[in-house]
Amino acid sequence: MAAGSPRNRVTIVEIAAAAGVSKSTVSLVLKASESVRPSTRDRVNAAIRDLGYVYNRGAANLRRAHSNMVGMIIHDLINPFCAELAVGIERSFQAAGYVPFIANTAESPVRQAEVIKLMREQGVAGLIVSAARGTPDDALDGLVAAGVPVVLAMRRLKGRRIPMVGPDSRLGARLAVERLVELGHRRIAFLGGYADSVVRAERLEGFRTALADAGLDPAAAVTAAAAPTRDGGVQALEMALAQRHPPTGAVCFNDIVAFGVCLGLRRKGIEPGRGFAVIGFDDVQEAVHADPPLTTIAVDVMGLGERAAQSVLRMIETGRNTTEDHIGAVHLAVRESCGGPLPDRTERRA
Amino acid sequence: MAAGSPRNRVTIVEIAAAAGVSKSTVSLVLKASESVRPSTRDRVNAAIRDLGYVYNRGAANLRRAHSNMVGMIIHDLINPFCAELAVGIERSFQAAGYVPFIANTAESPVRQAEVIKLMREQGVAGLIVSAARGTPDDALDGLVAAGVPVVLAMRRLKGRRIPMVGPDSRLGARLAVERLVELGHRRIAFLGGYADSVVRAERLEGFRTALADAGLDPAAAVTAAAAPTRDGGVQALEMALAQRHPPTGAVCFNDIVAFGVCLGLRRKGIEPGRGFAVIGFDDVQEAVHADPPLTTIAVDVMGLGERAAQSVLRMIETGRNTTEDHIGAVHLAVRESCGGPLPDRTERRA
DNA sequence: ATCGCTTCCTAGAACGTTCCAAAAAACAAT
DNA sequence: ATTGTTTTTTGGAACGTTCTAGGAAGCGAT
Numbered sequence: 001m002a003a004g005s006p007r008n009r010v011t012i013v014e015i016a017a018a019a020g021v022s023k024s025t026v027s028l029v030l031k032a033s034e035s036v037r038p039s040t041r042d043r044v045n046a047a048i049r050d051l052g053y054v055y056n057r058g059a060a061n062l063r064r065a066h067s068n069m070v071g072m073i074i075h076d077l078i079n080p081f082c083a084e085l086a087v088g089i090e091r092s093f094q095a096a097g098y099v100p101f102i103a104n105t106a107e108s109p110v111r112q113a114e115v116i117k118l119m120r121e122q123g124v125a126g127l128i129v130s131a132a133r134g135t136p137d138d139a140l141d142g143l144v145a146a147g148v149p150v151v152l153a154m155r156r157l158k159g160r161r162i163p164m165v166g167p168d169s170r171l172g173a174r175l176a177v178e179r180l181v182e183l184g185h186r187r188i189a190f191l192g193g194y195a196d197s198v199v200r201a202e203r204l205e206g207f208r209t210a211l212a213d214a215g216l217d218p219a220a221a222v223t224a225a226a227a228p229t230r231d232g233g234v235q236a237l238e239m240a241l242a243q244r245h246p247p248t249g250a251v252c253f254n255d256i257v258a259f260g261v262c263l264g265l266r267r268k269g270i271e272p273g274r275g276f277a278v279i280g281f282d283d284v285q286e287a288v289h290a291d292p293p294l295t296t297i298a299v300d301v302m303g304l305g306e307r308a309a310q311s312v313l314r315m316i317e318t319g320r321n322t323t324e325d326h327i328g329a330v331h332l333a334v335r336e337s338c339g340g341p342l343p344d345r346t347e348r349r350a
Numbered sequence: 351m352a353a354g355s356p357r358n359r360v361t362i363v364e365i366a367a368a369a370g371v372s373k374s375t376v377s378l379v380l381k382a383s384e385s386v387r388p389s390t391r392d393r394v395n396a397a398i399r400d401l402g403y404v405y406n407r408g409a410a411n412l413r414r415a416h417s418n419m420v421g422m423i424i425h426d427l428i429n430p431f432c433a434e435l436a437v438g439i440e441r442s443f444q445a446a447g448y449v450p451f452i453a454n455t456a457e458s459p460v461r462q463a464e465v466i467k468l469m470r471e472q473g474v475a476g477l478i479v480s481a482a483r484g485t486p487d488d489a490l491d492g493l494v495a496a497g498v499p500v501v502l503a504m505r506r507l508k509g510r511r512i513p514m515v516g517p518d519s520r521l522g523a524r525l526a527v528e529r530l531v532e533l534g535h536r537r538i539a540f541l542g543g544y545a546d547s548v549v550r551a552e553r554l555e556g557f558r559t560a561l562a563d564a565g566l567d568p569a570a571a572v573t574a575a576a577a578p579t580r581d582g583g584v585q586a587l588e589m590a591l592a593q594r595h596p597p598t599g600a601v602c603f604n605d606i607v608a609f610g611v612c613l614g615l616r617r618k619g620i621e622p623g624r625g626f627a628v629i630g631f632d633d634v635q636e637a638v639h640a641d642p643p644l645t646t647i648a649v650d651v652m653g654l655g656e657r658a659a660q661s662v663l664r665m666i667e668t669g670r671n672t673t674e675d676h677i678g679a680v681h682l683a684v685r686e687s688c689g690g691p692l693p694d695r696t697e698r699r700a
Numbered sequence: 701a702t703c704g705c706t707t708c709c710t711a712g713a714a715c716g717t718t719c720c721a722a723a724a725a726a727c728a729a730t
Numbered sequence: 731a732t733t734g735t736t737t738t739t740t741g742g743a744a745c746g747t748t749c750t751a752g753g754a755a756g757c758g759a760t
Contacts, residue, residue: 009496011746022710027748037708052492057471058408058417059746062715067408069472077437077452078635083427087454094461099468101451102427104437111444118449121407122419142402146359230639259639266641285428289580291613291641361716372740377718387738409716412745 010053018047030055061123069099070312071119072128073112075155077104080284081254081301082130085153088305089128096313098125105132109139116143124148126312131155133194149315151308156198165308165326167282167299169199172330173206176251176279176297179332181214183340185277188221189247191236192257195225200253203281207251222247226257233260234267241268249277249338255284255296262290262337277338293335304328360403368397380405411473419449420662421469422478423462425505427454430634431604431651432480435503438655439478446663448475455482459489466493474498476662481505483544499665501658506548515658515676517632517649519549522680523556526601526629526647529682531564533690535627538571539597541586542607545575550603553631557601572597576607583610584617591618599627599688605634605646612640612687627688643685654678 012030016023021040028036029044036044047053061067072089074082086102093100103119105112112132116139119127126149129140137158143150144162152164173190180188190207193200208218224239226232233252237260240247252258258280262272272278273292280287280296287294307326315321334342362380366373371390378386379394386394397403411417422439424432436452443450453469455462462482466489469477476499479490487508493500494512502514523540530538540557543550558568574589576582583602587610590597602608608630612622622628623642630637630646637644657676665671684692 009746013746023747024710024712024749025708028709031748035708040708052496054496055471056412056473056746058411058473059715060748061408062406062412062717062746063748064715077427078430078433080428080430080433083430083433087427087456090454094464099472101453103451104440106437114444121405122449123406123408146402146404230636263639263641286580289609289613291616359716363716373717374719374740374742375738378739381718385738390738406716409745410718412716412747413718414745 009056010051011056012053014051015044015047015053018051019044066125066316067123068097069101069122069124070126070128070316071122071124072100072102073115073119073130074102074104075107075112075130075132077102077106079256080286081256081282084284084301085130085305088302089153089309090305091302092306092309093313096309098313107132107134109133109135113139116140120146120148126150126316128153128308128312131157133197144321147321149312149321151311151315153304153308154199158198161323163311163322163324163326165304165311165328166199167297167304167328168330169202169281170206170209172281172297172299173203173251174210175330175332176281177207177210177214179279179295179334179338179340180249180251180277181210181216183249183277183338185247185249186216187245187247187249188216189240189250190221190223191240191250191252191261192224192226192232193228193253197228197253200225203251203253228253228257230256230260230263233257233262234264235260237261237264247276250279252278252280255280255282255287255294258294258296258337259286259290262292262294273336273339277340279332279338283333287333288335290337292337295335295338296333297330298333299328299330359406360401361406362403365394365397365401365403368401369394416475416666417473418447419451419472419474420476420478420666421472421474422450422452423465423469423480424452424454425457425462425480425482427452427456429606430636431606431632434634434651435480435655438652439503439659440655441652442656442659443663446659448663457482457484459483459485463489466490470496470498476500476666478503478658478662481507483547494671497671499662499671501661501665503654503658504549508548511673513661513672513674513676515654515661515678516549517647517654517678518680519552519631520556520559522631522647522649523553523601524560525680525682526631527557527560527564529629529645529684529688529690530599530601530627531560531566533599533627533688535597535599536566537595537597537599538566539590539600540571540573541590541600541602541611542574542576542582543578543603547578547603550575553601553603578603578607580606580610580613583607583612584614585610587611587614597626600629602628602630605630605632605637605644608644608646608687609636609640612642612644623686623689627690629682629688633683637683638685640687642687645685645688646683647680648683649678649680 012023012026016026074086076082090100103115109132128151130153154166156164211218222240224236226236261278265272270276280294283296283298287296362373362376366376424436426432440450453465459482478501480503504516506514561568572590574586576586615622620626630644633646633648637646
């Protein structure tokens, strides 16, 4: 029967004794080896069931080349975009027979360093890191030097050849600008995101070149940095509207900022989508349910997560470190927050 | 210098050799023992730094009574409420020197069983489980029989004496009803949540007794079950409004449902807070930023998470299993979605 | 019977820590 | 110097697996 006295686990040797075989045989049964006679296998499995045996991975990892544990370090789990990313990654690892563990750093590089240390001590076979803001560029050097496969998500580390997966920020920003230009806007702002953010720099670059290509002056465009939060969106909007020639539409750093911008507009009596066009970035699940539904750059987060997981798995299995990035496709999901005609159905994701 | 050939880790013995001491001494230094002479300690630490030693918890756990790893199993990480809970729990464990790992089950009991098995194999010292919908009542029996400290979050398991932490659902629902009654509402609905949900049953019970205490007929009140999502909120609202005597206000299963209800109202040309009163439950971070800002039952998620972590830690440290529940305090956060006068400042959390 | 060949099973040495018991070193008091 | 006491240090046996090499059983052919 189940049980077993608490605090004294059943081991492989006890199973061996109960089944009348050696511990080696039990080990073979555990890894579903071909070369053990069916009758023996059944006897062992019965003992495993009867004694309530629990496999001890810690002990096993001591002998094996690498564990089956992988880690994902997320810079802000409360952010729905990150949560979706984490879940996408987790799913792929799970499917591949690895055990994924999530840790949150809440944008603290200090905390991140601790978590990385702990993951290493725990013996992770690979790691996906969505780096906290202000992460020093050498934060992962130890890990990489030790040969642990690492893939960065979203945020790059300067001067390091660590593979990275993320959406095509430049193209996304360009698509947003093109849409607004098409709708007749001439004064377009870029709102939100921390000024020191690498991702923001990329989106801003796409924004500016698209503006130039459309014959507009990038230097004249309002760009307001602010925290990538709803509050930040409100602030950025206020900054933008306080200009001499306020913009008539905005590309936002991400959806959360866009929500804030919509909120700020309403507070000023302006209806998003009618008096002012708003486009977000990411296409989080709420975007389609927002009021008004948010026009945004859809990035297929889950797909990005799967891709990151695949990269790590490949590195683990081949033992070789890729340096190849994966820039995910993006597309414009047209909804109501930017005005203009709508597509046939309000779409969601590719 | 850093490095060390990949795939061949530095061990305690090598540190010992480098520092000219025995491995026992290195072990003592690692656990910051008092009884090692400072000069020796420094020598060892220098060797640790120079050789790039990484502690191997797997090996250590083999000898020790229990590991320092704790697990949290969350039924839906994409749900902001759950994410906030997870982060709160994580923080407490971290502060106590334990290593918390998050796993998401996406409401799948099958997945949950796998995850629990993996956590056990990994040798967790304790576990916090926010059970997936449809979890069989015996899902944790093995864990409990083996003496692993477990605390349930939010959802109880029938017929088991496993401690649980969660908000005071009955009181919360009552506070919401009392508010609406105070504002003059007579036909109040309860919207959203799966019909088979234990949490919903509790909230519904509080809703009904409060209604009865206010002299209203609980049996006459509309209660519409639906998925606890924005879409579910929209559906539940439609059901409610289709009644012969439609309600004039609603207590919602949670904030997400409430957001859906607000959305549905707008689509019908009704302004939440003016034509129809909406009260949510949980007070997720978005509630205060929603449009209109959501009146809701604030539950202090982070506090709940901390409390859950404390319980597990106590069980780990004392080796005894509590069976004591913790029902967290709740209070009404009055904002605009229910109409009526506002407090001085739009508040957030206790 | 003995020999080869499979097929199935096993002893025992790892793996990197912790911890007990006891040795060695350091110091203080004679 | 010797002794006693306290402070430091150490050998070596665990812990629960995996894995290599080889042993035992079974079986058909000589």
